[in-house]
Amino acid sequence: MADEKDKPRTVEEDGKDDTDISASPRLPASMSPNRHASPSLHQTSPRPGVTVGPLYGVMAEFDNPSNLVAAARRTYEAGYRKINGYSPYPIEELWEAIGFHHTRLPIIVLVGGIIGGLGGFLMQYYLSVFDYPLNVGGKPFNSWPAFIPITFETTILCAALAAVFGMLALNKLPQPYHPVFNAPNFKLATRDHFFLVIEANDPRYEHDEVVEFLKSLEPKEVTDVEV
């Protein structure tokens, strides 16, 4: 739990993107038919030392998961903290490698379940005992064993809603625009390619150094990612 607070805050987490969306006339990259018209996308090779416009970070592209995880570990060891990996499927070692160990989600789900359980039971208790007492087959007004099935269902319902909406909220989804979608090969992140990004707001970020460092990790390609 604490780790999520302690971990380096990235652009996606602190919501800077929201201002970018309003400032940018661009359509969401994921949907935009014009994304190929964007000048930054014609660049296919890294441009070390050339900085055009504000950068989100530098991205390294890999063609297999082992290289990505190894590179992520070395990047973390080198002291970079505002880093993120992108992969077509969940890789446990990857989020461990970038130092993201814990999520608040389980506690959110627990709270959801407790609210659902208490709410479900207390609703039945209040309605059956105080608001609308009804003699059913001589059972006591608070016939709690008969209230358990509904209590159980509302517990599950609220916990499940907390799991889904909690996950979406922590992930800041839906989020139509994100800078990484500008990267030329990023479409393959949902197919068979793997990406590592060192973000520009990392305290140790020094553009040329970062490019050199990422190149030393033997990626397929290193590119700048514009905001």
Place this chain on the structure above:
Amino acid sequence: MANEPYTEGPIHTTVPVVGPDLTFVSVTDKISSLVLKRKTPLWWFIGFAVSFLLVQLLLLTITHLVFTGIGIWGNNVPIGWAFDIINFVWWIGIGHAGTLISAILLLLRQQWRTSINRFAEAMTLFAVASAGLFPLLHAGRPWLLYWMFPYPNTMGIWPQFRSPLMWDVFAISTYGTVSALFWFIGLIPDFATLRDRARSKPFQIIYGMLAMGWRGSARHWHRYEMAYLLLAGLATPLVLSVHTIVSLDFAAGVIPGWHATIFPPYFVAGAIYAGFAMVLVLTIPLRKFYGLEDFITMRHIENMAKVMLATGLIVAYGYIMEAFFGWYSGNIYERFMIYNRMTGPYKWFYWSLILCNVLAPQIIWFKRFRRNLVVLFVLSIVVSIGMWLERFVIIVTSLHRDFLPSSWGMYSPTVWDFSMFLGTIGLFFALLFLFIRFLPIISIFEMRTILPEAELEED
């Protein structure tokens, strides 16, 4: 449907979970091309047209029903539940296999679930939709559905929470909601794949909106996996509770043939049994027509057949116990109920049920039958019919002759009973046809995780 090559030895050592040649690229391209590229095959149009016609039959029936009243059905005073509740329980039961495959097999780390979970979850949703129509319309005034939910109202009344029928409202609505959430959450990364693979603008926009900006970030994946696991953990007791509560609709009543403690486990096993039969009925033709033999291998088919056999045996035990309880109770009404069930006017239903659900599935013990797709397909249909007969026997034979001979009666369905049932079958298949046309029928991202390529080479 040719048979797969016969292999010696246990299937988990001889047949891999997925074909050996699959890669990230081939898995992604193959499954997404079913939606994005492939020309819609002729059989799809024929199948969808037939289902859609049946949906029109459903609409016609519902219209006639709403304008006339439930007197158009064969329901009468001793047999008030009849087709509605038979079909409701049948559909809900079918849905249970989807949740079992997606949630329980996930918790048990059964990798073979990956090829079939998406499809089975869709089946669950559509089965629950078909099921829900029956109690809704059986209530007679479907426009007053909201009276079943506890909300502050000007009538100053509240639902009666001690009734299993009320529990049912909560169980089914929770089940429908959680199944839909689980399904949608599972689809998000695949929507992102479709968004990035789609060539036409409308598809890019639609799948893009559904993907909600998913980009495969490691932080996102971590929370996503946690959410998925927690949902599976929640769905597992939920699915057991749903059919338990459905069975309590019966077991909490005093009618001979209903009032039995065996009902909850016996109903849950029956639900899984019927559900796996339906998954097989759907999977066997689908994998053939779409050429998915590498994804849904004989190992999946055989595992499903084995689950069917196991749950079928539990169901058979339930039938034996029902008869035993009837005799051992020493209660004349209970004894008469079992005697009447086996020798009364509905005896053919009872013995057909025993044939379909107890005797027929015993052929799964033999390897050559359970690896024969034609045999399994036919058997699965037989089991589906058997499970429908089971609900008919439980509801009709118990109600038609209860305590007082003066209140005995007979039941026969009308044409509108059948049109309603056929209509929901049409609805189920129409939704399934739309699903296999517009959504990835196999979870692409989960398939990637079980490929050899996904194994990390550690230094």
